[in-house]
Amino acid sequence: MSNGTITVTQNYAHLCEARSGSNGLHDLMYSAGVESGQSWNRGALCSLNASGNLIKGCSDSAMPLFAKTASADFDVAGERGTFVDAGPACFVGTGSFELYTTEYVTTDSYAPNTKLWPGTGNDSGKVQAADANYNDGNVVGCVSEGVAADPSYGQSVLYFWTMFIPKIAMT
Amino acid sequence: MFDPETKANNAALLAALSSDDSSIQKEGRKTVREFLKIRAREDGFLREFIPEVPVTPDDLTPQVDTNRPTIVLEKEPNSAGASSMPFGRVPNDHYMDTEKYRCMFDRIMSFRYTGDVALLATYTQDLRQAFNDLMLKDILDEEDRKFLVAVDAVLGAVNTDGTTRVTNTGAYGYVTVGSLNRVSLAHARKGLGSTDQHLPTARALINCNTIWDVVALGRDTIGGDKAEQMFLNGWSKTDPLMGIEPVVTIKTDLVEDDIMYQFTSPDALGDFLVYEPLTVWTKHEAYMFEMFAYETISGMIGNDAGACKVSFTESFNGWRPSGGSSS
Numbered sequence: 001m002s003n004g005t006i007t008v009t010q011n012y013a014h015l016c017e018a019r020s021g022s023n024g025l026h027d028l029m030y031s032a033g034v035e036s037g038q039s040w041n042r043g044a045l046c047s048l049n050a051s052g053n054l055i056k057g058c059s060d061s062a063m064p065l066f067a068k069t070a071s072a073d074f075d076v077a078g079e080r081g082t083f084v085d086a087g088p089a090c091f092v093g094t095g096s097f098e099l100y101t102t103e104y105v106t107t108d109s110y111a112p113n114t115k116l117w118p119g120t121g122n123d124s125g126k127v128q129a130a131d132a133n134y135n136d137g138n139v140v141g142c143v144s145e146g147v148a149a150d151p152s153y154g155q156s157v158l159y160f161w162t163m164f165i166p167k168i169a170m171t
Numbered sequence: 172m173f174d175p176e177t178k179a180n181n182a183a184l185l186a187a188l189s190s191d192d193s194s195i196q197k198e199g200r201k202t203v204r205e206f207l208k209i210r211a212r213e214d215g216f217l218r219e220f221i222p223e224v225p226v227t228p229d230d231l232t233p234q235v236d237t238n239r240p241t242i243v244l245e246k247e248p249n250s251a252g253a254s255s256m257p258f259g260r261v262p263n264d265h266y267m268d269t270e271k272y273r274c275m276f277d278r279i280m281s282f283r284y285t286g287d288v289a290l291l292a293t294y295t296q297d298l299r300q301a302f303n304d305l306m307l308k309d310i311l312d313e314e315d316r317k318f319l320v321a322v323d324a325v326l327g328a329v330n331t332d333g334t335t336r337v338t339n340t341g342a343y344g345y346v347t348v349g350s351l352n353r354v355s356l357a358h359a360r361k362g363l364g365s366t367d368q369h370l371p372t373a374r375a376l377i378n379c380n381t382i383w384d385v386v387a388l389g390r391d392t393i394g395g396d397k398a399e400q401m402f403l404n405g406w407s408k409t410d411p412l413m414g415i416e417p418v419v420t421i422k423t424d425l426v427e428d429d430i431m432y433q434f435t436s437p438d439a440l441g442d443f444l445v446y447e448p449l450t451v452w453t454k455h456e457a458y459m460f461e462m463f464a465y466e467t468i469s470g471m472i473g474n475d476a477g478a479c480k481v482s483f484t485e486s487f488n489g490w491r492p493s494g495g496s497s498s
Contacts, residue, residue, distance in 0.1 A: 011238045025283075074239035074275040081325050081441065082336070083317040083470030086277040 002049050014102050016066045019159060020099040028095035031087035034071050042070040043103040044092060044125035045118055045140060052127030054088060060167035064093030064118070064140035066101065093164040099142050103127065104158040106147075108156035116141035116160055127158070139165035215311030217318045219418045220374055220434045221443040221470070230444075232273075240273065240446060246270040246473060274442055274469040279313045281306035283463040288455070302451075306464040310449065312422065316471060319425050321441075322432065325472045326480050330488040339475040340366035342490045351384040351429070351483040353392045358487045360413050362433055362479030365490035370435040370476055375417040378426040381420050381483070382406045429483040440477035444469040 018027070035053035040046060046054050047062035054071075058064050069076050069088035078084035091097055104110070105119050108129035115134035119126035130137055145159035228318075232243040248269035251335065256262070284305065294301070324343030327334030336344040342365040348355040363370045386406050390398035406419065415433070420426055434440055447467035454461050479490075 009236045061180060061268070074234075074237055074241055075277040078275040079273055079471075081272075081321055081472035081475075082275055083321045084275045084277045084467070085317060111330055 003067060010153070012042050012150070013069070013155060014041035014070065015157075016091065016099055016101040016103065017067055018091065018097045019100050021095065024161075026050055027066070027097075028092045030065055030090050030092050033087050034076070039071045040067055042067060042073070042105060042126045043101040044070075045103065045127055046088075046125070054090070058118035058138060060138045061169075062138070064138070064162070064164055065090035066093065066099055066162070091162065093140055093162045095162055097162045098159060099141075099162060100157040100159045102157055104147070105129070106156070110143045110146040110158055110160075112143055112146060114143040114144065114146075115139045115163075127160070129162070135165065135168045138167050139163055187454075202422050204276055214307065215315050216376060216418050216420050216422075217311075217314045217470075218481055220318075220376070221437045221441055223443050223445045223468075225448065226444045226469075231446075240277070240467075240469075242274045242444060242469065244274060244442065244471075244473070245272055246272065272471065272473055274444055274471045276444070276446055276467055276469040278447070278467045279310050279317075279466040281309045281463050283461055285459065285461040288458050288460055302462070304450070306462075307449070310464055310466060312425075314468065314470075315425055316423060319432075321470060321472045322478050322480070326478060329395045329482060332492050336475050337492060340368060342366045342476075342479075343488070343492070344475070344478070345480040345482070346488040346490060347485040348380060348481045348483060348487045349485065351381070352388065355481075355483055355487065356385075356413050359431060359433065360415075361479040361482065361490055363435055363476065366476040366479075368476035370439050370474075372415050373436045374434050375412065375415050376426055376432040376434070377417045377419055378423045378428060378430070379419055379421045380423060380428050381430065382417070384429075384483070385412065385459070430480065431483070432480050434480060435474075435477045439474055441472040441474065442470065 019090060030031055030035070032048060033053045035049055035051065035055045038053075038055050040056040044056055044067045045058050046056055046065045046067050047058040048065070049055050054065065054067075056071075067088055067090050069090075071077065071088060073088070075084060076086050076088050091099060103126045104116075105123050105126050105128040110129055115130035116127040116139065117130040117137040118124070119128045129143075130139060141160040141161050142165060143158070143160045147156055147158050149155070150157050192272045203290075204318070226242065230242055231240050234241050246269060248267070251265040253265075265302050282305075284302075323345075325336060327336045330343065330347060331337075334344065336342075343363075346362075348358040360372065364370050383406075384399045388398065388401075392398075393401075409416070417431070426432070445466065447465070449464060449466045451462060451464045
């Protein structure tokens with residue numbers, strides 16, 4: 001007989017919020033449609049594709065967009081017949097924010113001032129620590145405090161300032 | 172050149188919005204809000220088909236895995252039927268259950284309009300009308316757009332087998348019926364009745380261009396003096412069309428030419444819930460002001476069989492897939 005086997009995902013299990021820099025109703029935010037077949041958790045690093053739709057992950061030169069809204073949140077996706085069709089809301093990477101997110105590669109080290117790159121492969125949608133030659137990739141953030149336990153619910157979050165320095169294309 | 176009443180209204184509104192007294196500022200907002208609220212009942216066509224139902228936090232159904240406002244509603248249960256039995260036989264069992272669905276909310280917002288208060292004084296037009304047209308029209312247009320996007324998603328592609336709508340109701344949701352004439356209009360009226368649910372048609376939605384194809388129908392098609400009346404007066408809002416009153420919209424970007432939607436009564440069609448009614452937000456700092464309007468709503472086309480759509484083009488496809496009655 002099984003007992004206690006149902007796992008419930010709490011709302012705060014995945015998130016991306018501003019610890020500082022938010023200006024209330026004047027935050028630099030962006031919304032767009034979700035590209036077909038794409039899905040991500042709240043807090044994911046996203047970007048726009050050539051069609052102007054949101055995709056999980058960020059290429060070498062795309063503007064980083066940090067998703068405040070998951071692709072399947074009830075205010076952007078609904079059951080069949082729903083009127084809901086708003087595009088997910090994202091913090092724009094050039095905004096002056098200090099964000100905290102659950103969506104980071106947990107096996108990397110995040111000392112203060114570590115630059116952040118977009119994650120790749122299975123880590124697409126997350127941020128990861130950049131190499132020492134950080135211009136070899138798209139710099140999407142700079143670590144502020146680093147990894148810490150969220151003061152409310154204790155999940156691990158990464159504190160960082162948003163940045164955007166596209167990869168330098170060498171010819 | 173300057174309409175005295177307009178100038179007085181502008182001056183009063185400017186004074187209210189510019190006031191350092193928050194209670195006076197609130198009155199300014201209330202003036203705009205009251206004006207917008209009245210227009211909301213008259214504009215937009217969504218509320219013609221599904222009246223709004225205000226909801227409060229007490230009506231929300233809390234969810235464990237999200238803090239998004241949600242309301243869980245139930246559909247009418249379906250019974251398993253009855254059959255003839257011989258004496259001594261006991262009835263078969265069937266568990267009682269019914270389908271539930273969730274109404275999700277999102278927020279509709281106008282653009283935020285900003286400006287220097289001093290520049291408003293140079294306007295000669297009625298500012299209240301300008302705010303109304305700018306913000307309310309945009310919000311109601313967005314309501315109507317979302318409504319038809321949801322309806323089209325439920326109805327599926329034109330003349331297409333294998334859609335969810337066909338599976339759920341036994342009939343297509345969207346068919347061609349041929350160019351608009353008496354015969355094609357009659358074919359259109361079979362739409363909701365061709366489903367397994369047999370819901371009656373209550374209203375229709377057609378645009379202001381397509382309605383003129385109805386007006387163009389001659390006496391031999393319409394019969395009686397109606398043809399003459401329409402020739403002289405055009406289409407009247409209260410004129411029924413094949414037993415139903417169509418809503419004629421000027422929003423040709425939402426309802427294309429040669430298209431007609433039909434809807435059953437609201438209690439069998441879906442839901443339109445308003446959590447935060449249309450609200451105007453204003454802010455005034457020194458000489459700069461900003462304002463925008465928003466509302467928080469939820470809409471749901473909960474019944475596939477509650478709507479159908481026709482295109483007055485090509486030829487009549489039939490309402491049911493091959494093998495079912497259709498014409």
